[in-house]
Amino acid sequence: xxxxxxxxxxxxxxxxxxxxxxxxxxxxxxxxxxxxxxxxxxxxxxxxxxxxxxxxxxxxxxxxxxxxxxxxxxxxxxxxxxxxxxxxxxxxxxxxxxxxxxxxxxxxxxxxxxxxxxxxxxxxx
Numbered sequence: 001x002x003x004x005x006x007x008x009x010x011x012x013x014x015x016x017x018x019x020x021x022x023x024x025x026x027x028x029x030x031x032x033x034x035x036x037x038x039x040x041x042x043x044x045x046x047x048x049x050x051x052x053x054x055x056x057x058x059x060x061x062x063x064x065x066x067x068x069x070x071x072x073x074x075x076x077x078x079x080x081x082x083x084x085x086x087x088x089x090x091x092x093x094x095x096x097x098x099x100x101x102x103x104x105x106x107x108x109x110x111x112x113x114x115x116x117x118x119x120x121x122x123x124x125x
Contacts, residue, residue, distance in 0.1 A: 002026040002114045006096050009119030012086055016123070020081040022096030022116055029077040030054070033099040036070060036081045037109055038092035038121075045095070045109045049081060053102030061107075064090070086123045093118040 008020040024032065035050035049060045049070035058070050069082040079096055097112035106112070 004116035006116045006119040009121045011122045017084045022079045030074045034079040035097045037095045040092045059105045088123045088125045
């Protein structure tokens with residue numbers, strides 16, 4: 001079955017950087033568009049960024065644009081989220097997700113079929 005495993009979360013001071021990784025197994029990685037979402041307790045899962053199967057198109061949420069970058073390496077079955085200039089309000093559990101329609105950017109959690117277990121990102125002030 002399809003599995004997504006995130007890594008790279010942790011505790012960082014405001015202004016710092018982290019890079020999240022998500023490795024996909026169980027199906028051809030290039031058959032998926034990929035996305036990153038985040039969630040804090042009591043709130044809906046929030047879109048962060050997504051990317052088409054070949055990386056030719058990306059969409060980044062306004063709230064993180066200019067600070068976060070999504071990319072992928074199909075040879076490594078991995079999608080990345082580079083997070084720079086982190087702010088305390090970026091604190092959340094970050095999830096990667098796979099969309100079985102590889103050429104679209106749906107940019108909403110309802111469009112994704114498979115999910116990782118999440119990785120905690122905590123930004124201290």
